Amino acid sequence: MFPCISRPLARLPAKTILRILKASSFRAIPTCKLHTHHSFDEIPHRDLRSVNSLLASRVRCGDAAGAWDLFLCLHRSRTDLDAYTFTPALSACSALPHPQRGRLVHGLMIKMGVDSGTISRTALMDVYSKYGRLNESVKVFGEMEFKDVVSWNALLSSFLRHGLANCALDVFEDMRKENVEISEFTLCSMLKACALLEACSQGKQVHGMVVVIGRDLVVLSTALIDFYSSMGHIEEALKVYNCVDRSENVMRNAMISGCVRNLKYKEAFSIMSSMKPNVIALTSALAACSENSDLWIGKQIHCVAIRFGFTSDTQLCNVLLDTYAKCGKVGHAKTLFDSILGKDVVSWTTMIDAHGINGNGLEAFMLFNKMGELRSEVTPNHVTLLAVLSACGHSGLVDQGRASINLARDKYGLNAGPEHYACFMDSLGRAGRIEDAWCVFHEMVEGKCRPNTAVWAALLNACSLNRDFSRGERAAKQLLELEPDKAGNYVLVSNFYAAFGMWDSLVAVRNEMKKKGLVKESGSSWVTANPP
């Protein structure tokens, strides 16, 4: 049990509770077609089983807001709510913003004494986990009196949702020790864990278990396709795909995505052309166009998206925007960006980057600032900051780069990491401001930010450009110590010696590289020589 029974509710300030309760009012127009004949006034006073069923069906219909409104209405009008009321209410919480909503329901459950059942607690675990409260999710599991396979699976999902694949493997081991009979849900999670850990042989063992269990083949095959694709074993993924009924869109989509990730573009387009377009397949296919700067196919997919009414989908628009940007069509990208109604952080980041890669650092910087002025709920993340720094750097806007780091820190509490500092130091080096680059390095170290290879590489390059030999040699040593098996690092170090005319040292570095059998990947261009 919780150490303090009313803690989740007590943690919420009274004003917050009131705001959540008042924020939603019961809507007279039910959004689920199944219930259009119910009158608004009648619903809360029907027998509990009936209203619980209505609540659950609203959640199943995907009408989380409607379910939440109904739950509030029930909570206000009656005192006999049970676990079957709270479980769908928790599901609705998972799909709605405002993490305190779930905590509020938890508090009410404790107050009404319906928080101890396995099903209620599993739903609670899921809510906390989806709101990023991993510790609380694990705590609810730990305090669960009777754990069944669903609650164990929910624990696996909680860890995986937070990227903790090793913890998920430990949970799986515990399940075996406790003799929990695993389900297809467990196997799906294990495949995800293996993919995250790049544990190919363990993933293959899970594949063996899938064959033995043989249930829900569509979902498990989709998970296997995703696993093999993310491991780079596209042939294995195709084998799985070819062995099962492919009528399911989800499986085809997984295969398209796998092909794109493994650079099998023709195969991806071939699968796509054999099915009715869906928004996810088109998004994956567009990612291939973005990678290849293939404006011709990108435009065709844009047309299909318009024809099928998918242009309200933010993720699709984001990758389309990226395709236009990478093809140099920054005007098209801007028009598209302006048309996206539900712009998310990826939309903003992609547009900032679009300006950056098309040489307009000032536009990128202005857009980054505008993001803060709009008081929108979208806040920049570490990719956004990197995009604006890169944009400023490539346009020689060093001061704007510094201003971006400060803005991110002061306005969003987003502290620059080593990658950001590396990008900024690189721009300082290219602007001839080597002393400033070293000042930033010291600022970074004093801020307890540990330099990584990107930092040493940026400093080494800055030293080559600015003829700073002694500190450059230090950077070279650190770089090769931290990452001794990357060919690109040896090239950077040999370029450094070349900048000082130290040919013997250059030859020694190149020989060391050869001795290790390292080969620098050749550069390539995606420019289409003869576009249609």
Added chain:
DNA sequence: GTAGGGTTAG
């Protein structure tokens, strides 16, 4: 009450 497919950086 728990699983499967899509987007952004260097």
